[in-house]
Amino acid sequence: MSQDVVKIITPEGQTAELPVIRSEMGPPTFDIKTLNKQTGYFTYDSGFAATGSCTSDITFIDGGKGVLLYRGYPIEQLAEQSNFMEVTYLLMNGELPNQSQSNAFNDEITRHTMVHEKIHAFMKGFQYDAHPMAMMMSAIGSLAAFYHNHMDMNNPEDRRLAAIRLIAKMPTVAATVYKNYIGQPFMYPKNSLNFTERLLHMMYGVPAEPYEINPVAAKALDLLFILHADHEQNASTSTVRLVGSTGANPFACISAGIASLWGPAHGGANEAVLNMLDEIGDVSQIDKYIAKAKDKNDPFRLMGFGHRVYKNFDPRATIIRKACHDVLGELGVQDPQLELAMRLEEIALKDEYFVARNLYPNVDFYSGIIYKALGIPVQMFTVMFAIARTVGWTSQWLEQYETPDTRIGRPRQVYRGAKTRDFVPLNKR
Numbered sequence: 310m311s312q313d314v315v316k317i318i319t320p321e322g323q324t325a326e327l328p329v330i331r332s333e334m335g336p337p338t339f340d341i342k343t344l345n346k347q348t349g350y351f352t353y354d355s356g357f358a359a360t361g362s363c364t365s366d367i368t369f370i371d372g373g374k375g376v377l378l379y380r381g382y383p384i385e386q387l388a389e390q391s392n393f394m395e396v397t398y399l400l401m402n403g404e405l406p407n408q409s410q411s412n413a414f415n416d417e418i419t420r421h422t423m424v425h426e427k428i429h430a431f432m433k434g435f436q437y438d439a440h441p442m443a444m445m446m447s448a449i450g451s452l453a454a455f456y457h458n459h460m461d462m463n464n465p466e467d468r469r470l471a472a473i474r475l476i477a478k479m480p481t482v483a484a485t486v487y488k489n490y491i492g493q494p495f496m497y498p499k500n501s502l503n504f505t506e507r508l509l510h511m512m513y514g515v516p517a518e519p520y521e522i523n524p525v526a527a528k529a530l531d532l533l534f535i536l537h538a539d540h541e542q543n544a545s546t547s548t549v550r551l552v553g554s555t556g557a558n559p560f561a562c563i564s565a566g567i568a569s570l571w572g573p574a575h576g577g578a579n580e581a582v583l584n585m586l587d588e589i590g591d592v593s594q595i596d597k598y599i600a601k602a603k604d605k606n607d608p609f610r611l612m613g614f615g616h617r618v619y620k621n622f623d624p625r626a627t628i629i630r631k632a633c634h635d636v637l638g639e640l641g642v643q644d645p646q647l648e649l650a651m652r653l654e655e656i657a658l659k660d661e662y663f664v665a666r667n668l669y670p671n672v673d674f675y676s677g678i679i680y681k682a683l684g685i686p687v688q689m690f691t692v693m694f695a696i697a698r699t700v701g702w703t704s705q706w707l708e709q710y711e712t713p714d715t716r717i718g719r720p721r722q723v724y725r726g727a728k729t730r731d732f733v734p735l736n737k738r
């Protein structure tokens with residue numbers, strides 16, 4: 310990074326000199342930290358369209374070129390040649406593990422997969438039809454109650470252990486949520502299995518008989534988890550960092566991240582895509598729904614389309630689109646919704662409205678079709694996303710603690726409410 314300055318002149322003629330941060334990758338950035346001190350001015354940027362909130366060494370995106378790198382490695386290479394546990398190690402530690410580091414890491418994750426028995430009792434308190442994301446958010450938040458008193462947030466080893474616990478326990482909690490949702494007995498983690506196999510076993514196994522893992526399903530999940538593992542400062546990661554900046558318990562931070570991910574504009578889009586395809590129903594209805602998506606008076610949006618950062622294509626969508634065909638082929642699943650999604654994509658990509666606004670399918674457009682082919686109910690889709698993104702959330706949370714200029718996140722506002730006025734007693738209003 311090299312530094313020069315930009316000069317700002319306010320309408321009143323005051324000047325400020327702001328450092329320009331130039332990084333070897335990514336656009337130049339004005340460091341506006343001292344702007345208010347120098348001029349009395351703040352900046353306004355609703356939705357953080359042009360504002361960076363932190364420095365990070367973890368993930369790089371070039372939205373114009375459709376590039377996504379984890380610690381410098383292209384997502385295409387990781388998807389093709391790596392696996393989710395290795396990617397987890399990479400995101401957390403900055404480097405790919407060698408064989409013995411990989412073994413030790415897998416072993417450590419495996420040792421933390423169980424959750425306190427009281428989580429089962431907690432889960433049973435939910436109504437049978439509670440949304441899995443609601444249960445997930447609460448259950449992960451409730452883990453703060455088990456891991457708080459003895460945790461020293463200033464101790465890097467305690468922080469690392471919290472991250473390991475979160476990554477290891479997410480699948481167990483997710484499977485518990487699923488079992489509660491369908492009314493089956495909870496299954497304990499089987500540590501002879503790998504990460505995704507263990508999840509499948511906990512979700513689909515029953516105590517009454519042995520469960521045989523389908524390797525196609527385990528591999529498909531592993532790929533989806535790699536693609537979902539991190540995505541720099543998206544809404545949920547920024548939420549985790551904002552909560553984390555107050556020094557809050559890490560389980561509480563991740564619970565907040567899950568809440569943020571749930572929204573249909575973010576991770577909830579994978580569930581929304583399948584609901585949308587259900588609603589469209591048939592290829593003959595596509596034109597009608599494209600027209601609705603373009604109509605500014607209609608709240609309908611084409612779910613799984615568009616992205617704040619990618620303005621060319623989402624590289625994850627390209628990988629998932631291909632995987633979708635491969636996985637459905639290998640599982641022998643014929644899904645008319647895949648045909649419908651492909652036709653919808655084809656029509657939208659030729660439509661002037663979508664072309665002019667650079668709206669392309671994003672990661673969530675096809676991921677739900679794979680989850681569905683694996684037998685995962687629609688309402689669990691975002692839970693699956695959350696399992697993977699926990700790796701990104703915890704890596705970013707760890708990094709935040711190690712970054713010297715981290716301060717409490719405290720945005721400002723442009724106040725537009727009532728001017729100062731005197732209180733009027735009730736009998737005079």
Ligand code: CMC
Nearest residue numbers: 573574575576578602610611612613614615616617666671
């Ligand atoms: N369907 C129809 N119009 C759209 C869509 C869409 N999916 N997305 C954006 N637009 C239009 C929008 O109306 C606006 O038009 P105009 O310039 O005429 O006002 C223009 O495109 C720019 O959109 P924006 O809302 O300003 O863009 P944003 O960066 O604030 O929002 C987004 C990005 C992802 C929230 C949005 O594209 C969207 O709502 N997409 C559908 C939901 C979705 O698929 N979300 C998953 C995102 S990727 C995975 C993840 O984050 O978890």
